[in-house]
Amino acid sequence: MRKLLLIISVLLMTSINLLAAGGKTVQESMLVEKKTFALESFQFEHSGRKIPVKIGYETYGRLNEKKDNAILLCHYFTGQSHAAGKYRPEDTAAGWWDKLIGPGKVIDTERWFVICSDTIGNINANNPSVVTTGPSTINPETGRPYGMDFPIFTLKDAIRVQRLLVQSLGISRLNLVLGPSMGGLQSFMWARHYPEMVGAVVSVFATPVIRPMGLMVPNQLGIEAIRLDPKWNNGDYYGKEPPNDGLLLAFKILLTSTRTDHWANVNFGRKLSEVAGALDPFKSFAGRFLVEDEIEKIVVGRMQFFDPNAYVYIAKANTLFDLREDSETYQQALAHLKMPVLMIIDESDLLFTMDQANEALQYLPDGQVFNYDSKNGHLSCLFETDYFADRLKSFVDKL
Amino acid sequence: MRKLLLIISVLLMTSINLLAAGGKTVQESMLVEKKTFALESFQFEHSGRKIPVKIGYETYGRLNEKKDNAILLCHYFTGQSHAAGKYRPEDTAAGWWDKLIGPGKVIDTERWFVICSDTIGNINANNPSVVTTGPSTINPETGRPYGMDFPIFTLKDAIRVQRLLVQSLGISRLNLVLGPSMGGLQSFMWARHYPEMVGAVVSVFATPVIRPMGLMVPNQLGIEAIRLDPKWNNGDYYGKEPPNDGLLLAFKILLTSTRTDHWANVNFGRKLSEVAGALDPFKSFAGRFLVEDEIEKIVVGRMQFFDPNAYVYIAKANTLFDLREDSETYQQALAHLKMPVLMIIDESDLLFTMDQANEALQYLPDGQVFNYDSKNGHLSCLFETDYFADRLKSFVDKL
Numbered sequence: 001m002r003k004l005l006l007i008i009s010v011l012l013m014t015s016i017n018l019l020a021a022g023g024k025t026v027q028e029s030m031l032v033e034k035k036t037f038a039l040e041s042f043q044f045e046h047s048g049r050k051i052p053v054k055i056g057y058e059t060y061g062r063l064n065e066k067k068d069n070a071i072l073l074c075h076y077f078t079g080q081s082h083a084a085g086k087y088r089p090e091d092t093a094a095g096w097w098d099k100l101i102g103p104g105k106v107i108d109t110e111r112w113f114v115i116c117s118d119t120i121g122n123i124n125a126n127n128p129s130v131v132t133t134g135p136s137t138i139n140p141e142t143g144r145p146y147g148m149d150f151p152i153f154t155l156k157d158a159i160r161v162q163r164l165l166v167q168s169l170g171i172s173r174l175n176l177v178l179g180p181s182m183g184g185l186q187s188f189m190w191a192r193h194y195p196e197m198v199g200a201v202v203s204v205f206a207t208p209v210i211r212p213m214g215l216m217v218p219n220q221l222g223i224e225a226i227r228l229d230p231k232w233n234n235g236d237y238y239g240k241e242p243p244n245d246g247l248l249l250a251f252k253i254l255l256t257s258t259r260t261d262h263w264a265n266v267n268f269g270r271k272l273s274e275v276a277g278a279l280d281p282f283k284s285f286a287g288r289f290l291v292e293d294e295i296e297k298i299v300v301g302r303m304q305f306f307d308p309n310a311y312v313y314i315a316k317a318n319t320l321f322d323l324r325e326d327s328e329t330y331q332q333a334l335a336h337l338k339m340p341v342l343m344i345i346d347e348s349d350l351l352f353t354m355d356q357a358n359e360a361l362q363y364l365p366d367g368q369v370f371n372y373d374s375k376n377g378h379l380s381c382l383f384e385t386d387y388f389a390d391r392l393k394s395f396v397d398k399l
Numbered sequence: 400m401r402k403l404l405l406i407i408s409v410l411l412m413t414s415i416n417l418l419a420a421g422g423k424t425v426q427e428s429m430l431v432e433k434k435t436f437a438l439e440s441f442q443f444e445h446s447g448r449k450i451p452v453k454i455g456y457e458t459y460g461r462l463n464e465k466k467d468n469a470i471l472l473c474h475y476f477t478g479q480s481h482a483a484g485k486y487r488p489e490d491t492a493a494g495w496w497d498k499l500i501g502p503g504k505v506i507d508t509e510r511w512f513v514i515c516s517d518t519i520g521n522i523n524a525n526n527p528s529v530v531t532t533g534p535s536t537i538n539p540e541t542g543r544p545y546g547m548d549f550p551i552f553t554l555k556d557a558i559r560v561q562r563l564l565v566q567s568l569g570i571s572r573l574n575l576v577l578g579p580s581m582g583g584l585q586s587f588m589w590a591r592h593y594p595e596m597v598g599a600v601v602s603v604f605a606t607p608v609i610r611p612m613g614l615m616v617p618n619q620l621g622i623e624a625i626r627l628d629p630k631w632n633n634g635d636y637y638g639k640e641p642p643n644d645g646l647l648l649a650f651k652i653l654l655t656s657t658r659t660d661h662w663a664n665v666n667f668g669r670k671l672s673e674v675a676g677a678l679d680p681f682k683s684f685a686g687r688f689l690v691e692d693e694i695e696k697i698v699v700g701r702m703q704f705f706d707p708n709a710y711v712y713i714a715k716a717n718t719l720f721d722l723r724e725d726s727e728t729y730q731q732a733l734a735h736l737k738m739p740v741l742m743i744i745d746e747s748d749l750l751f752t753m754d755q756a757n758e759a760l761q762y763l764p765d766g767q768v769f770n771y772d773s774k775n776g777h778l779s780c781l782f783e784t785d786y787f788a789d790r791l792k793s794f795v796d797k798l
Contacts, residue, residue, distance in 0.1 A: 046681040152682065212663040212690035217655045220691060223684075224648050230629040249623050253652065256616045261752055264611040270721060282445040282719055283551065285622075285711075289718070291611035292619060312684075319688070320681055322669060350749070353660055 029094040030102055030109065032058050032085035036131050037117070037165040044151040045160070051151065052140065055161055056131030057117035060084050060101055061109030063169065070171045071107060071396075072162065073097070073116040074179035074186035076382070077254070077314065078123050078302070080130045083116040084109075087129070097180075099385050106393040112175070117165055119158045119186075121150070121314050125307035135309035136238060147309060148235030154320045155182070159189045163197070175399045178202035180381040182314075184343075184352075185210070185321050191337045192323045200399060201341040202392060205349050205381035207356040208334060208364075210321040214351050218257045219315040222250035226308045235309045247308045250315075251299040258378035260348050264291055334363035341366060342395050344388045346380055347373040428493040429501055429508065431457050431484035435530050436516070436564040443550040444559070450550065451539065454560055455530030456516035459483050459500055460508030462568065469570045470506060470795075471561065472496070472515040473578035473585035475781070476653070476713065477522050477701070479529045482515040483508075486528065496579075498784050505792040511574070516564055518557045518585075520549070520712040526704035534708035535637060546708060547634030553719045554581070558588045562596070574798045577601035579780040581713075583742075583751075584609070584720050590736045591722045599798060600740040601791060604748050604780035606755040607733060607763075609720040613750050617656045618714040621649035625707050634708050646707040649714075650698040657777035659747050663690055733762035740765060741794050743787045745779055746772040 034056045042053040058081050063070065073083055075096075084101035086094050100106040101114055118124075122132035135150040166174065177187040177198050184206025191198045210219075226232055229246025237243060268291040272281065281287030323333040341364050345357045354371055361367045370391045374380040380387070433455045441452040457480050462469065472482055474495075483500035485493050499505040500513055517523075521531035534549040565573065576586040576597050583605025590597045609618075625631055628645025636642060667690040671680065680686030722732040740763050744756045753770055760766045769790045773779040779786070 046679075148684070152684070154681070210669075211660055212667045212669060212688065213655065213658070213660040215669070215688060216651070216663070216690060216694065221648065221651055221655065224651070225624065225627065228624065228627045228644055228648060245627055249620065249627060252615070252620055252623070256612065256620065259612070261610055261612040261749070262754065264615070268611045270609075270611060270614070280445075282553070285547070285551070285715065289611065289614060291615060295615065316684065350660070355661065 029098055030060060030085035031089065032060060032082075032087065032095070034058055034081065034087075034129055034131065037168060039161070039164060042161060042164075044153055044157050046154065047151045049151045051133070053120060053133045053161060054131055055118045055120060055133070055165065056081050056129075057115060057165060058082060058085075058095075060114040060116075061112050063113040063171070067170050068173065068175075069111065069113050070166070070169075070174050071112045071114045071176045071178070072166060072174045072190070073101070073114055074159075074162070074177065074183035074190075075116060075119065076179070076181040076183050077318070078306075079183070080122055080124045080127065081116045081118045082129060084114070096382060097385070100389060100392065106389050107396055112396075115166065115169070117162055119314070120153055120161055121158075121310050121317065123307065123310045123314055124305045125310045127305035130305075132310075134307065135235065135313055136307045145238045147238065148312075150309070150313060152320075153313065153317055155186050155189050155317050156193065158317065159186050159193065162186075162190075163194060166197075173197050173199060175199040176202060176396065178204065179206075180204040181206055181352075181378065182318060185318070188323060188337070189321075191339060191341065192333060195336055195338060198339055200339050200395070201337065202344065202395060203341070204344045204388065204392075205346055205352050205378055207343060207345075207352045208323055208360050209330065209356060210318060211356065215319045218250070218254040219318045221253050222315050223312050225249040225253060226312055229308075232308065235312070237308075243308050244303060247303065247306060247311060248296070248299055250308075250311055251303070252295055255295050255298060255379075257350060260350070260375060260377040262348070262375040263377055267291075268294060330359075331363045334360065335365065337367075338365050340395075341368070342391075343367065343369045344381075344391065345369055345371040346376075346378070346387070347371055348375045348380070349378040351378050428497055429459060429484035430488065431459060431481075431486065431494070433457055433480065433486075433528055433530065436567060438560065438563060441560060441563075443552055443556050445553065446550045448550045450532070452519060452532045452560060453530055454480075454517045454519060454532070454564065455528075456480050456514060456564060457482065457484075457494075459513040459515075460511050462512040462570070466569050467572065467574075468510065468512050469565070469568075469573050470511045470513045470575045470577070471565060471573045471589070472500070472513055473558075473561070473576065473582035473589075474515060474518065475578070475580040475582050476717070477705075478582070479521055479523045479526065480515045480517045481528060483513070495781060496784070499788060499791065505788050506795055511795075514565065514568070516561055518713070519552055519560055520557075520709050520716065522706065522709045522713055523704045524706035524709045529704075531709075533706065534634065534712055535706045544637045546637065547711075549708070549712060551719075552712065552716055554585050554588050554716050555592065557716065558585050558592065561585075561589075562593060565596075572596050572598065574598040575601060575795065577603065578605075579603040580605055580751075580777065581717060584717070587722060587736070588720075590738060590740065591732060594735050594737060597738055599738050599794070600736065601743065601794060602740070603743045603787065603791075604745055604751050604777055606742060606744075606751045607722050607736075607759050608729065608755060609717060610755065614718045617649070617653040618717045620652050621714045622711050624648040624652060625711055631707065634711070636707075642707050643702060646702060646705060646710060647695070647698055649707075649710055650702070651694055654694055654697060654778075656749060659749070659774060659776040661747070661774040662776055666690075667693060729758075730762045733759065734764065736766075737764045739794075740767070741790075742766065742768045743780075743790065744768055744770040745775075745777070745786070746770055747774045747779070748777040750777050
């Protein structure tokens with residue numbers, strides 16, 4: 001089966017390369033496939049517990065014979081490994097950074113072999129195209145989902161699994177590790193713990209520190225929203241109705257903290273709900289403004305894929321993000337990152353700020369910042385990539 | 400009884416004036432008292448319902464014979480009418496703007512007669528020194544608390560009650576209406592609806608618009624946090640355990656959205672909990688960081704006074720804040736405000752921004768802005784008044 005998939009994959013890639021060679025302006029999405037990397041036993045750092053772990057991954061472009069053209073892309077908080085291309089030509093949407101990754105694009109898959117993997121404990125646990133091991137996974141020892149008995153993990157655990165995946169592909173060095181938001185945090189983790197494997201880092205809308213406010217919003221407050229829902233039941237809800245009201249509030253906290261006053265004002269203003277039969281908010285608590293409808297719509301459209309416990313675990317992993325080991329200072333921790341590090345910062349981003357980036361620049365041996373102001377906040381790293389595409393391209397082209 | 404209180408009050412004021420005259424540098428807090436204003440029937444604008452309403456108020460300084468030295472101060476979201484002075488000399492804390500209001504202070508009570516009232520639906524419904532009518536008030540028609548049957552009110556309703564209070568004191572014109580945050584919103588409401596009664600407006604950390612993001616955070620998300628708590632029980636929890644977990648989350652959303660990354664970083668960093676026996680957050684979901692403890696401590700210390708339903712109603716009133724009547728534009732609404740309007744803006748405030756203030760300046764006939772950057776966010780309007788005290792003084796001195 002694996003061999004068959006490999007053959008199909010090679011065929012697909014070939015046809016795409018032909019397409020690209022035929023006319024680069026077409027920018028057809030590549031056809032891609034999800035693969036699975038499995039470990040019989042993985043030991044989590046802080047609990048010391050060992051459990052079997054599986055993660056999904058995708059690759060774009062072709063690994064050369066020397067295996068020295070690899071780039072690792074890490075996904076964001078609610079993201080997954082489908083970063084570019086389509087599974088089938090008829091798919092309506094391509095991967096989340098498809099604008100940047102592909103033949104002739106910013107990260108040119110005619111030159112680079114790009115890997116993107118699902119994290120452990122991925123939020124999209126119920127998405128059939130995501131492969132992850134997390135709280136909704138069946139614990140082989142009990143035959144029931146782990147729930148809150150799943151080991152607490154950190155982003156260091158997440159990249160430790162990724163490293164084993166990268167090594168399983170015969171790759172000993174990555175030219176670049178990059179990613180937006182939590183993907184940037186993972187990139188910093190890679191550079192801190194496996195500097196010999198990392199040629200360069202690009203963190204898009206991420207700095208090397210989760211400060212206390214970012215720890216709280218959206219992470220800790222999101223956890224508390226889910227736990228407040230009586231259906232959460234201490235994480236034991238599998239086979240029953242999940243705590244989707246709590247999850248919805250957690251996502252609203254996430255969405256509002258990753259957008260801006262400007263964004264909401266331009267898009268919704270103070271318009272009332274446009275849903276047929278909507279009640280007047282001046283007369284009823286069930287009445288709504290357009291902004292409420294639209295923010296809820298963004299969340300609800302994806303919620304079927306989300307596991308609330310996975311949200312709790314991955315938010316926890318974000319609160320625990322810290323490059324320092326033992327009693328290191330930030331200066332000592334960042335001194336390990338001797339490779340070129342580019343931080344792309346949006347001045348309207350409330351989570352990862354220029355103030356944080358400037359602090360990191362003091363300590364990074366070879367750090368640089370590219371900053372601009374989209375006015376649309378943190379989530380702009382996914383939807384407004386044109387702001388930084390040229391800067392990213394010039395960085396990648398020089399690798 | 401009322402006469403007795405009046406005599407005591409006059410005696411107290413006299414002694415304070417003597418103190419002040421004796422040595423202005425002493426800056427002893429005035430002794431003040433809470434009074435009550437009651438209406439047998441007040442009609443709410445949007446529901447048309449009429450119910451009896453009571454609000455508490457305090458006054459500082461002395462109303463002159465012409466009754467033309469009055470200033471109205473409006474309180475913030477979680478505030479109340481105890482804005483200055485102490486009830487008893489031994490009180491540990493004075494009113495919330497005591498630094499600004501008193502004999503010889505920025506708003507000099509030797510010249511001005513300052514009124515501050517509790518809003519209807521005040522959050523501090525369980526504070527014995529607050530007088531308010533809200534969801535926890537007994538409905539005389541049923542003998543039970545209104546709960547969610549309390550009429551939805553707006554900040555326009557709130558100032559309509561205040562106006563009747565002001566008129567009951569024989570005052571036909573206020574030299575100034577001012578207040579921080581929601582107090583600024585009320586000041587704009589006053590100026591919009593009773594321009595003939597308002598000589599000038601100072602809004603401290605408030606602009607004349609609640610934009611959609613401010614509607615969501617902290618207001619609508621706070622409402623949803625309280626409603627998520629199963630103890631909320633559709634607002635019917637009086638005599639039982641109140642939904643304090645939901646209220647706590649609502650307040651955490653409020654506190655984090657009114658502070659900044661800088662504030663939390665300087666005060667807490669990524670320090671772990673300092674509570675004895677605290678668990679390690681890397682090993683337990685019950686483990687905590689210092690920022691979590693400290694933010695919770697700020698809330699828990701005051702929560703005994705808060706009624707969760709009142710939070711729901713006053714947050715709703717904030718979402719509904721809109722100076723426009725019928726199909727007016729902002730330009731038309733703000734054209735009513737012909738008096739001098741000073742907006743004091745902290746550039747680190749995420750709720751009321753310079754962008755919003757600049758938009759309002761386009762339309763205000765006599766608007767001005769004083770701006771600075773405390774880096775500490777919206778709540779700095781209460782705790783760091785030194786930033787704007789001089790500017791406020793020069794504005795008030797010219798009235």
